[in-house]
Amino acid sequence: MSDTSDRNLNGASRAAALLLALGEEAGGKLMAMLNDDELREISRAMVALRAVPSETVEALCFEFAGRMGKASGVSGSAEVAEKLLRKMIPPGRVEQILEDIQGPAGKNIWDKLGKVNESVLADYLCHEHPQTAAMVLSRVTAEHAARVIALLPEPLSIDVIERMLTIESLQREAIDDVERTLKVDFMVNLASSVQRDPHEKLAEIFNSFDRAVESRMFAALESRNQEAASRIRSLMFTFEDLIRLAPRDIQTVLRSVDSDVMPLALKGASDKIRDLFMSNMTERAAKMLREDIEALGPVRLRDVDAAQLAIVTTAKELAAQGEIEIGTGKEDDLVI
CATH class of the missing domain: 1.10.220.30 (Flagellar motor switch protein FliG, alpha-alpha superhelical domain)
Known part of the structure; x- marks a missing residue:
């Protein structure tokens, strides 16, 4: 591996070399003061950084601080960048930054x-x-x-x-x-x-709205950009879309949802969705669920929305884990 001289280092690489020279504790404290964009840029530079000789490190430190003791050479890697990030930054931010600089998560x-x-x-x-x-x-x-x-x-x-x-x-x-x-x-x-389609992110956001806010936002967006609104709608997965799940997948969802959530969610659901869930239960369980729904009495719409969102979120998590399959409703997903 060839050495990297001071002349070959750009701004982010110079900062990365300095942080590596400072070590985990001091470097971690400095990194904790950076915003996410700065962290991504410097972490990306750490991953790509070649061996930096001690002379170059000393020159960088002298330029930065005016005076510094003799420093040892440093070498960047994905492992070093991750270790420094985890030292001072919340885990959620670390995972997001590492995925941005290294690509999708995975063991190898x-x-x-x-x-x-x-x-x-x-x-x-x-x-x-x-x-x-x-x-x-x-x-x-x-x-x-x-x-x-x-x-x-x-x-x-x-x-x-x-x-x-x-x-x-x-x-x-x-x-x-x-x-x-x-x-x-x-x-x-x-x-x-490669950047993520912004419509996908917005579809997730719209999925999290209650139905009143969702309707208002869609009405406003459709008046300005009908194409974008249609694209977001096509990417959304709503409670009513559960009708696309196979019976075995519905049963998996039922086993994964808290028993007190289902009656509230079905209180405001269509007959088709109610029948879908109850047809995948035992006769006794379906009878008990009907009784639970009737016993609720009047409920607030936002509470129904929250319960339905919880079930949709559970279905998405199960799909991400490979436990169930969520179709898109497109021709490729049809079974003939």
């Missing part, structure tokens, strides 16, 4: 790649050697590999498939080289090149 590079959008991964592999593409696709899940291969141009896709047939003959050194390349060339730069 192959796990991370398995969570990258197939269009993004296909575009990247189109510019790589077919052997690299074959290695990557042989190590992600079959479902993810299939979606990526379908997006590759045909000459390349066939070449990749043929190479995947002999992928086991590759030496460990070659695999290690590809892993290192992917970590630096793809995963570290993923966040800066």
Whole structure:
């Protein structure tokens, strides 16, 4: 690994080298004073930082403070950046920043790649050697590999498939080289090149509104930007959308929801949704649920909204864990 001189360091890299030289305790205290944007920029520089010789560190410290004792060389890495972040910053912020600078969360590079959008991964592999593409696709899940291969141009896709047939003959050194390349060339730069669709974030926000606020916000947005409003609606998953769940998935949701939440949620639900849940219960359980709903009497609409949102949130969490499948209502999700 080549050394990095003072002349080759930009502002963020200089700050990263200084923080590393200060160590976990002092560096962590300084990092705790930075805002999220500054933390992302400096953490990204830490991850990409090469070995910095002691002479360069001393020059940086002299420039920064005017006077500093002899410092030792430092070397940045993802592990070092994470350790410093966790020293002084709340865990929630740490995870978000690490995902921004390293790409999707995962145990290793192959796990991370398995969570990258197939269009993004296909575009990247189109510019790589077919052997690299074959290695990557042989190590992600079959479902993810299939979606990526379908997006590759045909000459390349066939070449990749043929190479995947002999992928086991590759030496460990070659695999290690590809892993290192992917970590630096793809995963570290993923966040800066791929941004989340803002409509997805807004759909989550709209899902969290009570129905009065949601209606008001949609009315205002539709008057200004009908296309954006329609896009957000299509990405939302509401309580009524639970009708798309398979019976086994409804049963999983029922087992995961607090018993006092369901009567309140169904109090303001359509007959179709009520029938959906009750048809997936035993006759005795369904009878008890009907009695609980009747016993509630008049309830506030916002309390019903809160209960329904709790069930939707539970369904989303179960889907994220792979426990259930949430369809989109599109043609691809239909069963014939």
